[in-house]
Amino acid sequence: MSDQLSLMAVYAHPDDEQGVSGSLAKYARQGVNTTLICATRGEVGEIAPGVQATPETLGQVREGEMRCAAAKIGLRHLYFLDYRDSGMVGTPENDDRRNLHQASLMEVTEKVVRIVREQKPQVMVTFDAWGGYGHPDHIQIHKAALMAFWMAGDARIFPEQLTNGLQAWTPQKLYFNVWPRSRYARFAEYLEREGKEIPEWLANFGARATPEDVISTRIEVAEFAKLKLESLQCHASQLGPNTIFRQIPQELWLDMVKQETMILAESRTGRVSDETDLFEGIT
Ligand SMILES: [Zn+2]
Numbered sequence: 001m002s003d004q005l006s007l008m009a010v011y012a013h014p015d016d017e018q019g020v021s022g023s024l025a026k027y028a029r030q031g032v033n034t035t036l037i038c039a040t041r042g043e044v045g046e047i048a049p050g051v052q053a054t055p056e057t058l059g060q061v062r063e064g065e066m067r068c069a070a071a072k073i074g075l076r077h078l079y080f081l082d083y084r085d086s087g088m089v090g091t092p093e094n095d096d097r098r099n100l101h102q103a104s105l106m107e108v109t110e111k112v113v114r115i116v117r118e119q120k121p122q123v124m125v126t127f128d129a130w131g132g133y134g135h136p137d138h139i140q141i142h143k144a145a146l147m148a149f150w151m152a153g154d155a156r157i158f159p160e161q162l163t164n165g166l167q168a169w170t171p172q173k174l175y176f177n178v179w180p181r182s183r184y185a186r187f188a189e190y191l192e193r194e195g196k197e198i199p200e201w202l203a204n205f206g207a208r209a210t211p212e213d214v215i216s217t218r219i220e221v222a223e224f225a226k227l228k229l230e231s232l233q234c235h236a237s238q239l240g241p242n243t244i245f246r247q248i249p250q251e252l253w254l255d256m257v258k259q260e261t262m263i264l265a266e267s268r269t270g271r272v273s274d275e276t277d278l279f280e281g282i283t
Contacts, residue, residue: 005279006033008121008171010112010145012100012137013042013085014066015235019132019177020125021073021228022221023260023278028074032279035077035119037112038066039100039141044087048240059084061237068234072227077119081111086137094136101136105143112148114161117169123278124149125262128176133205142176149174149266172282174266175217178210183256190248215261217275222258229254 007027009020017024017036028034041059053061063080070078086101087093094101100108116124126145131138151157153170162168184206188198221228232245239245245253264272269281 004033005031005282006035006119006121006123007278008035008037008116008119008124010037010124010126010141010148012039012127012131012135012141014038014062014069015042015232015238016127016138017069017073018228018232018235019179020260020262021069021231022224022257023125023219024075025073025224025227025231026219026221027278028076033077033119033121034073034075035079035115035121036070036075037079037081037115037141039081039108039144040083040085040137041066041080042085042238044085044091044093045238046240047237051237053237058237062235065235065237069231072231072234073224079115081108083108083137086135086140089134089136099137101140103140105140105147108140108144109147109151110158110161112144113152113158114166116148116152116171117161117166120169122172122282123175124171124173125175125177125278128178128210128263128265130208132179133208146174146266170268172268173264173278175262175278176265177260177262178215179205180212180215180261181206181209182212184209186252186256187244187248190252196247210261210263214263216264216273217262217278219260219262219278220258220276221260225254225258228257 009017011017024034042062043059047053083100084098086099127138127142149171153168155168191198
């Protein structure tokens with residue numbers, strides 16, 4: 001593959017990229033220009049025991065963890081949009097005016113459009129409209145990525161960006177990275193076998209997971225599973241005892257992540273099903 005191919009993932013927090021970290025690594029190895037937008041530094045949330053961080057330093061620590069993960073997967077460009085993590089609905093952080101969820105959607109979109117015009121991705125990847133599990137930052141960045149997909153190629157939109165050689169750019173495909181029901185089922189089966197209770201959040205998660213026949217695109221990343229593991233381990237402050245990763249044996253985890261699953265949501269190259277390459281159909 002040539003240097004001109006470009007893949008961009010658009011996410012909200014450090015570790016969100018894990019759903020596509022194998023694909024990013026795989027295409028980076030093939031010489032594709034890979035970019036990750038991480039809109040916040042994940043300033044809010046529990047700090048895993050044993051990690052040197054305080055609520056005041058957490059953003060800085062998680063930026064470092066994100067850079068560690070990016071280096072593992074060979075990512076070429078990492079952009080932070082400098083919003084604050086909004087936390088979950090119902091928490092006080094959710095009302096902070098500096099957070100992603102409170103920001104103007106057009107302002108966030110403008111930032112994403114600028115990076116699209118800089119990095120010229122044919123393929124973009126982001127969350128689905130439910131943000132995977134309803135996190136308000138995930139939903140906000142999903143909307144901004146979707147709008148940027150349609151707007152970046154129109155020179156009438158944000159024309160003030162078009163200086164110093166920056167030009168309008170039209171991406172060809174937009175994917176939503178999703179978790180298939182089968183993956184939840186395997187996790188639930190494991191817990192059952194071990195005589196452990198299935199937590200309520202997992203049951204809810206599973207109920208909303210994507211049915212297999214809706215998934216259009218499966219990327220084989222078995223050879224990058226170890227690398228995915230290493231990049232996940234960079235996010236040490238997020239790997240508390242309640243995370244999925246800490247509750248299953250490493251072998252099972254490695255087996256569960258050997259395929260990354262997407263829905264081709266928007267396309268200028270036509271409809272597909274049963275794809276195994278994000279760049280299929282791109283000329
Ligand atoms: Zn997130």
